[in-house]
Amino acid sequence: MKANGETFDIYPYITKCALDIICETAMGTSINAMSSNRNQYVESIYAISEIITWRFFRPYITDFIFQFTPKGYAFQKHLKQVHNFTRKVVAERKKHLKDNNLNNESKANKANNKLLGKKERMSFLDLLLNSSESSDVLNDQDIAEEVDTFMFEGHDTTTAGMCWTLFLLGNNADIQEKVYQEVRNVLQNKSTPSTISELHEMKYLENVIKESLRLYPSVPFILRELEQPVQIGEYKIPAGVQAVLSIYGIHRSRKYYTDPDNFDPDRFLPENSKGRHPYAYIPFSAGPRNCIGQKFAMYEEKTVLASIINRYKITAMEKPENIMVTVDLILRPLNGVILKLEKRPKIN
Secondary structure: OOOOOOEEEOHHHHHHHHHHHHHHHHOOOOOOHHHOOOOHHHHHHHHHHHHHHHHHOOOOOOHHHHOOOHHHHHHHHHHHHHHHHHHHHHHHHHHHHHHHOHHHHHHHHHHHHHHHOOOOOOOHHHHHHHHHHHOOOOOHHHHHHHHHHHHHHHHHHHHHHHHHHHHHHHHOHHHHHHHHHHHHHHHOOOOOOOOHHHHHHOHHHHHHHHHHHHHOOOOOEEEEEOOOOEEEOOEEEOOOOEEEEEHHHHHOOOOOOOOOOOOOHHHHOHHHHOOOOOOOOOEOEOHHHOOOOHHHHHHHHHHHHHHHHHHEEEEEOOOOOOOOEEEEOEEEEOOOOEEEEEEOOOOO
């Protein structure tokens, strides 16, 4: 209903879409976030992120003092709401599996599927619940904590990635047209990608997403505690220190990127990426603690963005030099992403 030429903030719509996707694909549960006006889970996640960021810059506030502050009370309230939501998801899925005897059915069909060469496909939550029944490795608390991580990281970061990409495409009509032509060539008369092979064919769209994540990494900085001393130039950093790594700063470094503030998806063509330091581009972190959901995130972003671009022409109402950003763990536009969507003519 918003795709009629009027301007609107697309961020809350993409947020609810991403939340529905992670719940249905990773959790096997439908919550229909897109059909509701408000979502308490999303509001609590934003509140928690803001409070954590606020406290990060006030290390002098101890845990004991914090719990008695207004921020501390708000943090506990929102944390309880988030935990209640994820535990409800786990409980409902557990009941569903029990009622439908899906766990036993999975075990019975496992050998048969192997003989037929079929891959057994289960949601992430189903795998955890199945593991908890067959061993003592995971208890309900362990599963709930894993779900907390996937629910937060699986919707908030991808939301930011998709919205920043739409914002940049809305500011670069020539690049948007090139993406549109690629999407049309791949999908033909279809409106939405439905296979992994179609997503793999959208190579230019992938470069666009990568360049968007370079300019606006969903997680702009990460922390690591040094387990051993590190020598950086003339400085020796002792073990036990918490190091803040600025992904945002690395991605805009002139040492690795020419004209780093310019949006140029061709940076990620094979010939232009050759010789670039492997850690000069780390939107999903790197090493043993990198994001385990990065492939899923890329597939999700490609699917949603291709579907939007295939249907609508995008115009951004703000320029990159004017937009204000906020960092509450996730790099977000302070006032949302204000766009105008116009329906493209149907192609027979």
